[in-house]
Amino acid sequence: MIKRSRWTKFRESEGATGLLMLSPTALYAILMLAAPLGTIILYSFLTDGYLEIIRDFTMANYIEAWTNDLYRSVMIRSLGVSMSVTFVTVVLAFPIAYFVSFHVEPSKKSLWLFLITIPFWTSYLIRVFLWKVILGYNGVVNSGLMGVGIIDEPLTFILYNVNSVVITLAHAYAPFAILPIFVALEKIDRSLLEAGQDLGESKFVTFCRVTLPLAMPGVVASVLIVFIPTIGDYVTPQLVGGPEGRMVANLIQLQYLKLDNYPLGSAIAVSAMGIVTLVSLVFLALTRRYLKGPKG
Amino acid sequence: MIAFQDVHKYYGDYHALRGITATIRAGEFFSLLGPSGCGKTTLLRTIAGFEGISSGAVMIDGKNMAGVPANKRPTNMVFQSYAIFPHLTVAENVGFGLRRAGLSKDEMAKRVGDALEMVGLAGYGARAAHALSGGQRQRVALARALILKPKVLLLDEPLSALDKKMREQMQVELIRLQRQVGITFILVTHDQEEALVMSDRIAVMFEGEIAQLADPETLYRRPSSRRVADFIGTMNFLPAKILSEAGGKIEVEAEGFGRATVEADQAPGAASGDGAAVGFRPETLTILFEGQQATDREATAVIEEVVYFGDMTYYDVRLDGAKTSTRISMRNVFGRPVLEIGAKTRISWSPGALVLFR
Known part of the structure; x- marks a missing residue:
């Protein structure tokens, strides 16, 4: 009888198989996500010595990040922009998802979803540049409106400010918002809507009392999917935001690459992350009653 | 109460309802019986207002329902899937249709409580809808529809999702409930036994047409066509x-x-x-004991197949002079042996039990 070593036993166990299967991802996540995150958190507590980082533990970076008017206003603007983007995107996405789910023949639904994802075929950067062309001083919108005589002078409030950032981001994130809402709407048993009408409610009230609450998990998912990445978006504000459209990612880039102040940049980044987490948690808490599934 | 006047319904080229003309009386338990795809559910949905009709008229209480939307019709429906709102509690489900009645909170709670008690779910109000069993969901759907005191309750295969025992129990309860509230029930079913047990009258449908409309006994004893006869029993x-x-x-x-x-x-x-x-029918013929006398007429036959069911035995016999075998069902009686294949036997029959199809 061969006495098997502990190692052999472990290697043949189910746990080892599981570990083996998830180790590439885990390794990747540790190296590419956890390690940089840890470094940034570490940096944010160190002291800036202009071209070097002094290993002195300090809270000064956070105090600076939270009290400096400039940083605070950029942070608030970022929050405002991403909330507006989220609001605009989800409000526009809902009717589209509703239309595809309820008014498109089942056989054509996948075609519609395919068409919705067409913007992804072009690079994100090119799409942002195209918005520049559309919204610019001599852009499509202005020359068009001037051509038909609605305005005499080009509109200037549509490019290089917060508005253009919101428009561009809302367009970029629309498919991300449409798909979760579509999935939630697809799951609604159509006889529930008939039941609502059968019990005396009009189509609109049935929508409010049945469809909307049942679609809420999709709406919540859309909100989070749009809100979390947009607050940290860097390219769009850089290209179409102009000086007054700068957001927190641009500020962090400034600290890191222009001013070489890694600790302050890190503190701003960590703060932004904290704020996003907090806002998302509050949002989840507010919508919790719609999210308890059949198992909850 | 409800009258169909030459109702036709087309889905594109498909002729789903082909000239339905029938009257359903107030307070009766009426069944639409037929195989799947015969148009019975479509017909039910034209009463509820979920399906328009291509021509003809659907009248409720003498009023033509053309153009009247589902939410304005004096009907309520129990859906096949029950359509219980998953995001609401049992009480919220049952009280769903009462919103527009503008009741006070106490009154609302009382009405909902009464309705739940009527269907045997007293005290379940606070439960989440998704925590209910199939039978309970069925009861919630019934309470939700009956609380609005409709003139007509429409039931779309309400028992098909339940197991056999539950189904039999609910059949009895539905009959009791219908007598208690006294409103017209219209049931759609493909189960002939269910229709026979529950209904005052039954319309048997094939391919968008009513083949026969009669009370259960007439339907069973005097089917008007071979197809109806075959479908029922x-x-x-x-x-x-x-x-x-x-x-x-x-x-x-x-x-x-x-x-x-x-x-x-x-x-x-x-x-x-x-x-x-x-x-x-198999039970109208009797295999005679040795020495037993036929009550009316007598024939001779050979037993070709025996199927033993415990309380019953089915014999496939070939009557002398017949080219095909026929089925006879006999109640098993103590002291009487089950006959064997190949045995010759005498059979008692009566011309009065025959139905003639031309």
Whole structure:
């Protein structure tokens, strides 16, 4: 009888198989996500010595990040922009998802979803540049409106400010918002809507009392999917935001690459992350009653 | 109460309802019975207002329902899937339709409580809808519909998702409930037994048409066509020839039975073009004991197959002179052996139990 070593036993166990299967991802996540995150958190507590980082533990970076008017206003603007983007995107996405789910023949639904994802075929950067062309001083919108005589002078409030950032981001994130809402709407048993009408409610009230609450998990998912990445978006504000459209990612880039102040940049980044987490948690808490599934 | 006047319904080229004309009386338990795809659910949905009609009229209480949306009709429905709102509690589900009644909180709670008690779910109000069993969901759906005191309750195969025992229990409860509230129930079912047990009258539907509309006993004893006879219970058919027809009596010669005279009401159907046949239910023939005398007429037969069911035994027998075998069902009686395949036996029958199909 061969006495098997502990190692052999472990290697043949189910746990080892599981570990083996998830180790590439885990390794990747540790190296590419956890390690940089840890470094940034570490940096944010160190002291800036202009071209070097002094290993002195300090809270000064956070105090600076939270009290400096400039940083605070950029942070608030970022929050405002991403909330507006989220609001605009989800409000526009809902009717589209509703239309595809309820008014498109089942056989054509996948075609519609395919068409919705067409913007992804072009690079994100090119799409942002195209918005520049559309919204610019001599852009499509202005020359068009001037051509038909609605305005005499080009509109200037549509490019290089917060508005253009919101428009561009809302367009970029629309498919991300449409798909979760579509999935939630697809799951609604159509006889529930008939039941609502059968019990005396009009189509609109049935929508409010049945469809909307049942679609809420999709709406919540859309909100989070749009809100979390947009607050940290860097390219769009850089290209179409102009000086007054700068957001927190641009500020962090400034600290890191222009001013070489890694600790302050890190503190701003960590703060932004904290704020996003907090806002998302509050949002989840507010919508919790719609999210308890059949198992909850 | 409800009247269909030559109702037609097309889905594109598909002719789903083909000239339905029928009247459903106030306070009756009415069933639409037929195989799947016969249009029974479509017909029910035209009453509820979920389905428009291509021509004809659906009248409720003398009012034409054309253009009246589902939420304005005096009907409520129990859906096949029950359609219980998953995001609401039992009480919220049951009280869903009361919002527009503008009741006070206490009044609302009382009405909901009464409705739940009526269906045997008192005290379940606070439960989440998704935590209910199939039978309970069914009851919630019933309470939710009946609380609005509709003139007509529509039931779309409400028992098909339940297991056999639960189904039988709910059948009895539905009958009790219908007597208690006294409103018209219209049930859609493909289960002939269910329809026979529960209904005051049944409309048997095939391919968008009503084949026969009658009370359960008439439907069973005097089916108007071979198809109806076959769909409801089991019926044996033997080819026959009509010899003469006079004064309400028809003289026929049937395979296996020989000559017999039947009353005109034993031939309720119109000519089908397939040739005449006599039909009889398996329980109308009796295999005789040795020495037992036939009460009416006697025939001889050979037993070809025996299927033992405990309380019953089914015998497939071939009557002398018949080309096909027919099924006889016998209640098993203590002291009487089950007969064996190949045995010759005498059979008692009566012309009065025959149905003649022309």
